Amino acid sequence: MPYLITVHSVTGGEIQLRCAGPWPAPGSNLYAMRSEVLKDGERTELVEECRIVDIQKKAGPKAITVHVVLDRKRQKRCSFLFLKKNGREQVFFRTESGIKAHRSSSYLQPKPLRFVSEIVIDSREKYPWKINAAHVIRRELPAGDYALCVQERIVAVIERKTLQNMLANLNSLEAYHTHLAELTTFPGAEVVIEASLADFFNPEKVKPMSATRCTRALADIAAKHPSLRITYAGNRKNAQVWATEYFGAVAAKYHGVEEEKLEQGSLLNQNSDRGFTGGVVSEIRHTVMYVLPERFQVAQVRDAHPEASKVAIADCLKALRGEGKLTTSGHGRGTVWVRAKATGASP
Incomplete structure (x- = not known):
């Protein structure tokens, strides 16, 4: 392993690894190992130095991943995967193409909703979705129609909209902006529409509104609420499948990353100055x-x-x-x- 890779963080952290090459070959990964000091007689010669644009650390129950984005046009995205197997640490230097080539299914955990503390359906919701979770209750929500709660904290919210519901809101856009502003004060806020985006472009489906007006209103919502995700599910069946999978993924994340869960939980009320x-x-x-x-x-x-x-x-x-x-x-x-x-x- 003749190459020594050092990643410096602005916070003062440092990762130093030995690798067989300076960059993984297309579609493959490089095995690496930590190296705190050089061996006797070894010396280093600088091959390349590059500024880091972004660095993020994600900790899971079985692995820690450090994602790095470099300030250059080519070969700028990579990650370092730290695993522990049989009491020994294994490190893999991976690139975007290598991750895609691997096609790992380890991130798709079966039955992720086993981690859910509870799913709350707003008591005012008529004909609610059937969400496959062990604990589903009905009570009034401060915003949205469906919420995922972990230790009584709301960690994800979904507002359900049919095509006609959404058209009615677009017709009174100013009032709907206020409603969406409150929705975005919650983490993981999302609007799931039981229609496709093409439906809003179809003059026959949006009568008596014009398709142009609908398009401009949807664009205005996206511009004024950039943190709000909008999913065009196409129909009711797809919408409830998406809601189940989304809540399951969020629940699995909070279940597996205890420190991150507590850190994010402390940020839930940062928007209280808005009056919500x-x-x-x-x-x-x-x-x-x-x-x-x-x-x-x-x-x-x-x-x-x-x-x-x-x-x-x-x-x-x-x-x-x-x-x-x-x-x-x-x-x-x-x-x-x-x-x-x-x-x-x-x-």
């Missing part, structure tokens, strides 16, 4: 079910969430009691809230 309370409610539910003692009073919830109104806290506690997750003892200011033993504290 959905993220606050999600945080209150998490605090009540996984942070506070088994027996607590309302004052403790207020201390943990001074930004939340008394009404929001009271409504959240009542909702949890209605779901059977909380019980009460006492009256008035002496009321004590008790968590149901089935939910317990966070493991």
Whole structure:
């Protein structure tokens, strides 16, 4: 392994690896190994130096991947896969073409929804999708029609739209922009439409609106809400299949990456300055079910969430009691809230 590859991060981190070549051959990978120091008599000669445009680290239950984008026209994307097998570390230097050639199916885990804490369907949703999950409940959501919750935190939201629903919203676009602004305060927000994009270009299907007006309105939504994903599923069947797979993928990610889950969970309420309370409610539910003692009073919830109104806290506690997750003892200011033993504290 005559080549020494060093990756420097702006945060001060460094990866130093030995490889058989400076770059993997097309469609293949290079085996690598860590090398902290040079052996006796070895010296290095600089072959190439390149600025890093972007570097990201993704940790999973079985592997850590470091993705690197270099500042050059060719051979600019690569990744380093760190695996542990039989107690030994294995490192693979991979390129985009090598990953595609490998065609690994390891990322498509069967039955990913086994990781789901719960799927929540808005109580106002008529004729809801049939989502294949072990735990599905109905209650009012602050935004969207379907939500994935992990430890009571909303980590993904889907708003369902039929063709006619979407046309009605496009007809009152200014009001719909406000609604979408609230939806985007939640992580993993997505609008899933039970129609194809071509349907909105078809004058016969969008009557009495014009196809031109629909196109401009959809483009305006995409421009003003760049973080919001819009999926044109084509029909109801495809939409509910997509929702199941999407929630499953998000759930598997949160299940397998504990540190990332906690880090992302702390960012759920960063948009509270917009005046929306959905993220606050999600945080209150998490605090009540996984942070506070088994027996607590309302004052403790207020201390943990001074930004939340008394009404929001009271409504959240009542909702949890209605779901059977909380019980009460006492009256008035002496009321004590008790968590149901089935939910317990966070493991």
